[in-house]
Amino acid sequence: SRPMPGRVGRSALRVQAVAEAERPTAAKASGFEEVVTTDITSKLKYLFGRNGDYTNADAYQGTAWSVREKLIDSFNKTHEHWKKEDPKFIYYLSAEFLMGRSLTNTVYNLGLEGEYGEALREMGYHMEKVADAERDAALGNGGLGRLAACFLDSMATLDLPGWGYGIRYKYGMFKQGLKDGYQVEMPDIWLTKGNPWEVKRDDVKFEVGFGGRVERKKVNGKEMSVWTPSEKVIAQGYDNPIPGYATPTTSNLRLWDAVPVHEFDLSAFNAGDYDRAMLERERAEGISAVLYPNDSTPEGKELRLKQQYFFVCASLQDVMSRFRAVHGANWEALPEKACFQLNDTHPTIAVAELMRLLVDVEGLEWDAAWTITTKCLNYTNHTVMPEALEKWPVKVMAKMLPRHMEIIEVINEGWTKWLGVHLKDLKSEERAKKIAAMSIIHANPWNADEMLVNMAYLAVVGSSAVNGVAAIHSNIVKDEILNDFYEIFPSKFQNKTNGVTPRRWLAWCNPELAHLITEALGTSEWINDTEKLAGLRAFATDPAFQAKWAAVKKTKKAKLAELIKKIHGDDVNQNAMFDIQIKRIHEYKRQYLNVLSIIWRYKQLKKMTPEERKAAVPRVCIIGGKAASAYDMAKRIIRLVTAVGDVINKDPETKDYLRLYFLPDYNVTLAETIIPAAELSQHISTAGTEASGTSNMKFQMNGCLIMGTWDGANIEIAEETGVENVFVFGVRAEEINQLRKDRKSFKTDPRWDELMKDIEGGMFGDKDYFKPLVDSVNNMKVGNDWFLLANDFAGYLAAQEEVDATYKDQSEWLRRSIMYTAGSGKFSSDRTIREYAEDIWHVKPARPSA
Numbered sequence: 001s002r003p004m005p006g007r008v009g010r011s012a013l014r015v016q017a018v019a020e021a022e023r024p025t026a027a028k029a030s031g032f033e034e035v036v037t038t039d040i041t042s043k044l045k046y047l048f049g050r051n052g053d054y055t056n057a058d059a060y061q062g063t064a065w066s067v068r069e070k071l072i073d074s075f076n077k078t079h080e081h082w083k084k085e086d087p088k089f090i091y092y093l094s095a096e097f098l099m100g101r102s103l104t105n106t107v108y109n110l111g112l113e114g115e116y117g118e119a120l121r122e123m124g125y126h127m128e129k130v131a132d133a134e135r136d137a138a139l140g141n142g143g144l145g146r147l148a149a150c151f152l153d154s155m156a157t158l159d160l161p162g163w164g165y166g167i168r169y170k171y172g173m174f175k176q177g178l179k180d181g182y183q184v185e186m187p188d189i190w191l192t193k194g195n196p197w198e199v200k201r202d203d204v205k206f207e208v209g210f211g212g213r214v215e216r217k218k219v220n221g222k223e224m225s226v227w228t229p230s231e232k233v234i235a236q237g238y239d240n241p242i243p244g245y246a247t248p249t250t251s252n253l254r255l256w257d258a259v260p261v262h263e264f265d266l267s268a269f270n271a272g273d274y275d276r277a278m279l280e281r282e283r284a285e286g287i288s289a290v291l292y293p294n295d296s297t298p299e300g301k302e303l304r305l306k307q308q309y310f311f312v313c314a315s316l317q318d319v320m321s322r323f324r325a326v327h328g329a330n331w332e333a334l335p336e337k338a339c340f341q342l343n344d345t346h347p348t349i350a351v352a353e354l355m356r357l358l359v360d361v362e363g364l365e366w367d368a369a370w371t372i373t374t375k376c377l378n379y380t381n382h383t384v385m386p387e388a389l390e391k392w393p394v395k396v397m398a399k400m401l402p403r404h405m406e407i408i409e410v411i412n413e414g415w416t417k418w419l420g421v422h423l424k425d426l427k428s429e430e431r432a433k434k435i436a437a438m439s440i441i442h443a444n445p446w447n448a449d450e451m452l453v454n455m456a457y458l459a460v461v462g463s464s465a466v467n468g469v470a471a472i473h474s475n476i477v478k479d480e481i482l483n484d485f486y487e488i489f490p491s492k493f494q495n496k497t498n499g500v501t502p503r504r505w506l507a508w509c510n511p512e513l514a515h516l517i518t519e520a521l522g523t524s525e526w527i528n529d530t531e532k533l534a535g536l537r538a539f540a541t542d543p544a545f546q547a548k549w550a551a552v553k554k555t556k557k558a559k560l561a562e563l564i565k566k567i568h569g570d571d572v573n574q575n576a577m578f579d580i581q582i583k584r585i586h587e588y589k590r591q592y593l594n595v596l597s598i599i600w601r602y603k604q605l606k607k608m609t610p611e612e613r614k615a616a617v618p619r620v621c622i623i624g625g626k627a628a629s630a631y632d633m634a635k636r637i638i639r640l641v642t643a644v645g646d647v648i649n650k651d652p653e654t655k656d657y658l659r660l661y662f663l664p665d666y667n668v669t670l671a672e673t674i675i676p677a678a679e680l681s682q683h684i685s686t687a688g689t690e691a692s693g694t695s696n697m698k699f700q701m702n703g704c705l706i707m708g709t710w711d712g713a714n715i716e717i718a719e720e721t722g723v724e725n726v727f728v729f730g731v732r733a734e735e736i737n738q739l740r741k742d743r744k745s746f747k748t749d750p751r752w753d754e755l756m757k758d759i760e761g762g763m764f765g766d767k768d769y770f771k772p773l774v775d776s777v778n779n780m781k782v783g784n785d786w787f788l789l790a791n792d793f794a795g796y797l798a799a800q801e802e803v804d805a806t807y808k809d810q811s812e813w814l815r816r817s818i819m820y821t822a823g824s825g826k827f828s829s830d831r832t833i834r835e836y837a838e839d840i841w842h843v844k845p846a847r848p849s850a
């Protein structure tokens with residue numbers, strides 16, 4: 001008899017014997033899955049200390065520890081090769097890496113899905129259920145962190161010598177729950193069962209200091225700055241191998257854990273020191289304890305700066321010690337062997353730290369060190385909101401990093417002096433104004449007594465290249481945010497439109513669609529050459545192909561429906577349009593506008609006769625995303641979504657035609673289920689506010705139609721897909737400034753006024769709680785509708801009508817859907833990484849032999 005699904009209730013050896021008999025001959029021939037079965041069985045036996053009775057979660061552990069060995073073989077080979085070749089490396093410095101799960105991705109990237117799938121099947125398990133036991137590595141907030149993860153996948157796939165460097169947070173992004181429709185935050189305890197995807201490196205640890213004082217001293221006859229920190233911790237390295245696809249290359253993400261110094265120095269650990277040592281442990285571990293849950297806004301807490309310096313200091317020391325082992329103290333050659341990409345300003349202290357290491361530790365002259373530093377560093381900006389640019393009070397930095405503060409002061413002196421010469425043709429008053437505006441250290445505009453270090457300015461001055469993440473965004477960076485700098489260094493500024501890995505976001509999360517694409521194109525080469533997807537255009541109007549395309553979408557919708565049933569207990573109409581908005585909750589992303597249109601739809605349905613309703617396009621609307629724990633308005637928006645859903649989903653007159661669900665705890669894994677099932681996705685930020693967006697690209701790849709504003713990467717997606725195939729609405733970025741000035745005189749749409757009265761009047765309960773939301777979009781009140789929801793409202797409703805009309809013509813809808821996937825070739829992170837490698841990093845592929 002077959003074992004119960006997901007459980008093996010007998011001896012593993014017997015499982016194998018039975019499986020042997022049942023195995024199809026084709027698989028039997030390879031023989032490798034037999035080895036895999038034996039391996040997993042043995043892992044299970046020794047991990048759990050028993051034979052059999054393994055749950056899916058156990059099977060996950062056994063499988064993961066088995067796959068880990070294949071991964072490490074590939075990792076070792078790659079690194080032996082790179083050590084021998086000594087190519088130039090790119091180091092991607094990021095406070096966030098939103099990796100998600102690893103098992104499926106690793107198995108597929110290594111091409112082991114046949115063997116492992118079959119081995120598990122023989123043992124009575126399903127790969128999918130086993131994989132479902134893995135917890136996400138959620139070491140990131142959203143787009144910025146997930147971009148870093150996609151970049152690692154592409155760097156490995158392109159054989160580029162490159163590593164990621166970051167923090168091994170003990171607690172990642174908080175888990176989101178709902179209590180009575182309100183967000184509750186719970187800690188993400190992800191490491192308790194061990195992590196098969198990391199290798200602790202006991203030989204990789206570096207000291208990181210904080211606080212203390214700086215003295216000028218003669219050292220070996222030379223006047224030097226000597227920093228004596230008052231606090232020290234150890235950065236302990238953990239390697240996370242990153243498998244490339246269809247290549248023997250496996251690269252690395254090195255994450256740092258903070259541990260106390262004394263753990264490594266037990267002799268200094270006298271009996272009387274016990275309490276002090278325990279306190280020290282707590283302080284040290286606090287540094288890598290938790291990810292700050294803010295997306296697109298800086299968190300001005302001291303601990304955050306400590307985290308930033310902690311991982312930057314360890315990473316730079318690590319790179320320099322490897323360089324020294326091969327090239328000695330020939331630091332002038334460092335830029336030929338290493339470059340660093342700063343993922344937003346979070347690692348920007350690297351400018352000062354590299355200077356400190358070169359000048360104070362290695363004894364280089366300032367100017368020589370500055371040349372090396374600026375050659376090695378590059379900076380990516382990810383956000384346009386001026387208030388989101390990181391600025392650290394000089395007081396805080398001087399206390400925590402006194403030597404770095406001095407270095408930044410010297411950099412700024414040199415910089416402003418240089419500016420004075422460069423701007424010599426300006427009138428002295430104008431020149432002084434310009435210099436003040438471009439100074440790295442400047443007064444807080446809200447509090448003249450406080451001096452701030454502007455990290456974006458430091459990054460620009462200290463880098464060779466500065467880039468934005470989509471064409472429109474890079475233009476805003478040049479023309480607005482960093483315009484003064486652009487005018488002085490126009491050639492420093494570049495665009496690198498974001499991309500996503502087609503492995504995780506199409507091939508592995510949607511194998512059904514992947515098979516269909518491969519069948520149509522006659523090759524699976526599109527998986528690492530996405531331009532080949534353009535070949536699908538030839539099938540866009542083919543009714544037989546459309547039918548297959550639709551069947552895949554149906555399968556994926558059924559899976560999502562299952563999930564909705566599990567979470568909310570409701571059965572949804574699987575023939576309804578699945579309309580999705582998933583992203584961090586933020587006023588600029590305008591989930592509120594989406595809710596307003598859903599309420600409007602509900603009110604229209606209520607007015608219809610039953611006959612009229614039958615002609616309406618049914619929709620299942622889904623909204624998901626986390627609100628930063630201190631972001632009050634975002635939390636109110638979540639409550640509005642759940643409150644509106646509570647009314648709509650229960651209404652017997654309309655519930656067959658309209659649903660609204662908030663899916664809690666949106667994360668990478670949930671995205672992998674939602675995106676393939678989506679038919680319409682919403683990317684409706686106020687034009688000019690979303691730097692790029694990356695989920696828009698994932699939806700596009702999966703043949704999901706986009707409703708969006710002329711913002712971020714939506715613009716380039718529309719260009720690639722055909723603007724006529726995208727539901728575009730709303731004001732343009734160029735109009736925003738004027739509209740904001742005029743918003744007091746803006747005449748709101750009567751439908752808008754009606755909806756505001758509904759919410760204010762308590763149609764969805766909680767009217768006091770929703771009052772600030774209503775006020776925030778009132779153009780006469782404090783919030784002043786900064787994100788211009790009212791301005792875009794009428795256009796949005798019109799676009800929604802166009803969506804309905806198009807959906808009624810299923811063959812037109814399917815044609816567009818196919819055109820989306822066909823047009824998504826540009827948005828592979830392989831393309832993005834190739835551009836970075838050629839235009840900024842100047843690193844070349846180095847593939848180990850298979």
Ligand code: KOT
Nearest residue numbers: 143144295296297382383469691692693
């Ligand atoms: C800023 C501070 C802390 C944490 C995150 C950020 C952040 C995130 N800034 N920008 N982002 C997003 O980055 C994505 C990747 O480039 C973009 O697609 C998205 O538009 C940004 O909002």
